[in-house]
Amino acid sequence: MDTTPNDIIVKVCCETYTEEDIETSKKLVHGLCSPPDRYKKRRGADRCSSNMLDILEVLHSTPPTEVPMFASVKLHLPAVDLTNFDVSLCLQEVRMVRQEMAVIREASQDNFRLRSEFTKAMEDNARSVENMESELASLRAEVQQLRDIKFDHMKDVPISQECRSYATVLSQDKSAPPPTPRLTGKQRQLTVAPTTTLASSPARPSVTDGNSGFTQVRRRRRGKAIVGRASNKGSLVVAKPRPVEVFVSRLSVETSAESLTQFLHDNEMELVDCEKLVTRFGSYASFKLVIGKADSEKILSPDFWPSGILVRKFYQRSAPRDH
Structure with missing residues (x-):
């Protein structure tokens, strides 16, 4: 009664029970519930529907604790077909179930894709580790070969040649030429070989260093310039100063x-x-x-x-x- 619409209840009761049964039920409800409104006797062609509406109004206005409870001796259940069935509620539940199934299907597809990607990444990492291990082993073998070659070469070199210094060589061979002295940057700029001659440049005063055997060339200083102060004479025109x-x-x-x-x-x-x-x-x-x-x-x-x-x-x- 609380969830089913009134028009559906009225239609089901009017098609199932007679007018006398509905009238008797109305009198019984009015006698038990004692509504404030007086009893109304309906007339006309739709008095069956009006009586059912009066019954429902009395039952809805009565507090739940005071609503009478009835037990039927001869229960006549109405036939419920598709016209009295709430199809919209069933369709809504079916739609919700379909949405949940779609979410579950997408989640399962994502899990499968992630699992395949993870498996592929693990396989790639395993191959990379194997390649690195093989390269490391080859590098170790090459390093060992280089060590063996160096050790063999050190065996072939005599100890006397390996430990000789420049002083030892000079003491053994006095005819060896003396070492070339190191020159600073300024000495490199100011020194030339003793046999070098520049044909295009004039002779410059030089000083010979007897210790090193090189000739040091000194730069020639330029003469001091002058600026005229006399008044303008003749046709000479002085250039304008730079702005x-x-x-x-x-x-x-x-x-x-x-x-x-x-x-x-x-x-x-x-x-x-x-x-x-x-x-x-x-x-x-x-x-x-x-x-x-x-x-x-x-x-x-x-x-x-x-x-x-x-x-x-x-x-x-x-x-x-x-x-």
Whole structure:
């Protein structure tokens, strides 16, 4: 009664029992349960279904401990066919069983695959160990052969030849040439063989070392240069001095090459070129200036520039060397 729907109970009872049996059962339930509502006598064509609904309503409203219990003398069990069978519940259970079987099948396939992979890995490891053992045995045999060859060779060498030193050889053979002395790096640069003659170079003063037998060549010093100071005479024109390259940084990001050029012109500076450089960070601006030689001291003076600006000579980065 608690799990079966009311319409199914009503249909089964109306098809199984007569209207008089249902009416009698209704009176009996009302007399035993004493519901608050009065007894209603149903009329019409569907009074059998209405009486069954009244019976079910009284039984549901009665506390479980006060529901009367009946024993049938002549039990007439209704025939239960597929129309009154809960097929959805059975299908749900069958679906759950199928899902569990699929999970079990996948787990068994994974276990079989893992077992086969593990077996293959063990076989590969066993073959690798066998190969390493065979290689180790061959290496041991080669080392033993080398030891035997060395031992045999040491047997053939006389002890007198094996233990002779250079002093012993000199004492036995006095006609042997003296050993060549070792020279330092500076001596190698300043010494040449006594028989070497350079035809294209002028003669240089030399000093002969009687102990080693080599001739030491001294470098000739250049004469001291002078710079003219007289006024310009005739048609000689002095070359212009090389301009100075200056690096200026820590300027505002909005600073342009035109504004910096205007600043230099306003301060009577001879500007050759002004180039804006690519900075590592975008918080400041840097420039490369090319200034005349006469203004080099002025432009590198701290009093010429506003406070906080960094100025120094420009150094070109060297190209990376090829290794």
